[in-house]
Amino acid sequence: MEKIAIVTDSLSDIPEDLIKTYGIFVVPLTINIDGKSYKDGVDIEKEEFYKLLREGKMPTTTQASPVEFMEVFEDLLKSFDYVIAIILTSKFSGTYQSAVIARDMVDKNRIEVIDSRHFTLGNGMLVLKAAKMAVEGASKEEIVSTVYETIPRIRGIMVFDSLDYLYRGGRLSRTQSIIGGILNVKPILTNEDGELKVIDKVRGQKKAIRWIIDYMKNTGIDFAEREVGLIHTDKEEFLNEIEAALRSELGITRFIRSQAGCGIGTHAGPDAAGVFFEEK
Structure with a gap:
């Protein structure tokens, strides 16, 4: 072997x-x-x-x-x-x-x-x-x-508090980063062929979690049999809320939970969280 x-x-x-x-x-x-x-x-x-x-x-x-x-x-x-x-x-x-x-x-x-x-x-x-x-x-x-x-087939949904860190690190344009500065607005980003893209914005954590659940439901995937990745930079309470919602609404029981290291934290800032999964 x-x-x-x-x-x-x-x-x-x-x-x-x-x-x-x-x-x-x-x-x-x-x-x-x-x-x-x-x-x-x-x-x-x-x-x-x-x-x-x-x-x-x-x-x-x-x-x-x-x-x-x-x-x-x-x-x-x-x-x-x-x-x-x-x-x-x-x-x-x-x-x-x-x-x-x-x-x-x-x-x-x-x-x-x-x-x-x-x-x-x-x-x-x-x-x-x-x-x-x-x-x-x-x-x-x-x-x-x-x-x-x-x-x-890998999909990632990331919720940020601020996009300033991504902008300062050269990973987003100033135009893309502006929406993150509005009070309590949570930018939602995804990965498109190796680059971060802002795809929506919502007001508050609860609406951000609702957005994630709806997005995953719309994929048509039976998540009950799948392992899902969860990550936060320095906001574990938010991640716990996301996990609880995924368990109750999508029946997910298997998670890879992680706190982002310093490399990702440098670009994401301290209040970001993400969900990662494999599509069909």
Whole structure:
């Protein structure tokens, strides 16, 4: 049986217990705050990071470098037959390109690098699917094929308090970001082929949850048998309300719950939450 290592970046926001369970290897991005640099998920705790964010600090992120990926790839190929790296959307960060450069320098034949076209748990759910298949003994070709087939089926709905962080980080235009400044208006965003798009706005958390439920109902999916990803930046009470509504109205019982790391938190701000699922 082939030994296959699954690699991702820290912006996949996979819960730590699942990273350990499935033996996933995570390459961290760098977070820069007040002239200091930290490895996402390594050198700074989420609690400390969000405290700084709420105090008005404006961090930036730096993509993982080719050298960092090279070190990981070279090390893994000593004990694995193949490496499959599933990286956040290339439209959000240069991290994917760093992984491609590293692959070309280490071993093109034994390393596959996939642009997931997603970020946070959208990417994380693809990584988890690949990691589960690897543990169950699937071949490299089967895993890669399944990931590519699944990419267009992953849907993410994200509710923000403010779009200022996305604007300052260059991920939204000023025009798109303005609606987030209106009192109690919650912008709703989704991922379209690797880019964030504002698709609606509602007033207040309860209407935001109603919007999510209605959107998911309109897909026609029987969610009772599906696993759904839930994520928040620093607003767990909001996530709990979303989960309760999903349980009662859609019969969902299986969740992947996560708090976004510093990388996603830098761009989303401290009061965002999201729901991720796979369509038919």
